[in-house]
Amino acid sequence: MDDLTQLWPRVLAAIIIGILSGVAGFISRYWIESLLRGKGSDYLSQIKGSWQGTFKQRKGVVKEENITLSLNTKFNVIFGELKYGQRILKCIGYFDKDRYLSLRYRNKADSKLQHGIIILKLNGENDKLSGDFVGVGPVSEKIVRGEIEVSKNA
Numbered sequence: 502m503d504d505l506t507q508l509w510p511r512v513l514a515a516i517i518i519g520i521l522s523g524v525a526g527f528i529s530r531y532w533i534e535s536l537l538r539g540k541g542s543d544y545l546s547q548i549k550g551s552w553q554g555t556f557k558q559r560k561g562v563v564k565e566e567n568i569t570l571s572l573n574t575k576f577n578v579i580f581g582e583l584k585y586g587q588r589i590l591k592c593i594g595y596f597d598k599d600r601y602l603s604l605r606y607r608n609k610a611d612s613k614l615q616h617g618i619i620i621l622k623l624n625g626e627n628d629k630l631s632g633d634f635v636g637v638g639p640v641s642e643k644i645v646r647g648e649i650e651v652s653k654n655a
Contacts, residue, residue: 544596545574547627554630554651556585561638561645570630570651579604583619588639590615602630608639615639619649628653 552570572581572592583590583606594604600623608615617636624631631650638645 544600544602544623544627545577545579547623548572548579548596548602549574551654552630552651553654554649556634556647556649558638558645558647560647561641561643568649568651582609588613588615592619594619600624602632606634606636613639614642617645621649621651 549572552572554568554570555565556568557565566585568583568585570581570583570592572579574580577595578593579595579602580591580593583592589609590606591609592604592606594602596602602619602621602623604619604621606615606617606619614637617634619632619634621630621632623629629650629652631648633646633648635644635646637643
């Protein structure tokens, strides 16, 4: 019994040291990662706001339209609306460790068949998004695809 009472403080100290080193490792990993990425990779703060440009549909009903893309963020999620003509699309997506933004979209009017995905690359100056979309078109009700390019409003 005396041996157990003498070991108890050492066992407790070992447990506490193990927990503290795990916490310190976890914190230092994310601190080092943030230093390696640098401030230029804070894409979430750069993406908020209003963007204007065009989309060019290449498959389906071939057309080119002016668009406005309004984006906001909450935690690591990006959400907003894409407007063109009389249509409003709800968007939600994320950055996945790089400059590539993936957005899913759906027509705000649930009765309309229009949904798909947009993949955009944020340029080095953080003021232009360009990429492609693929989805189901509201007019043809077939798969459509094309390009999107938008610039951030000042």
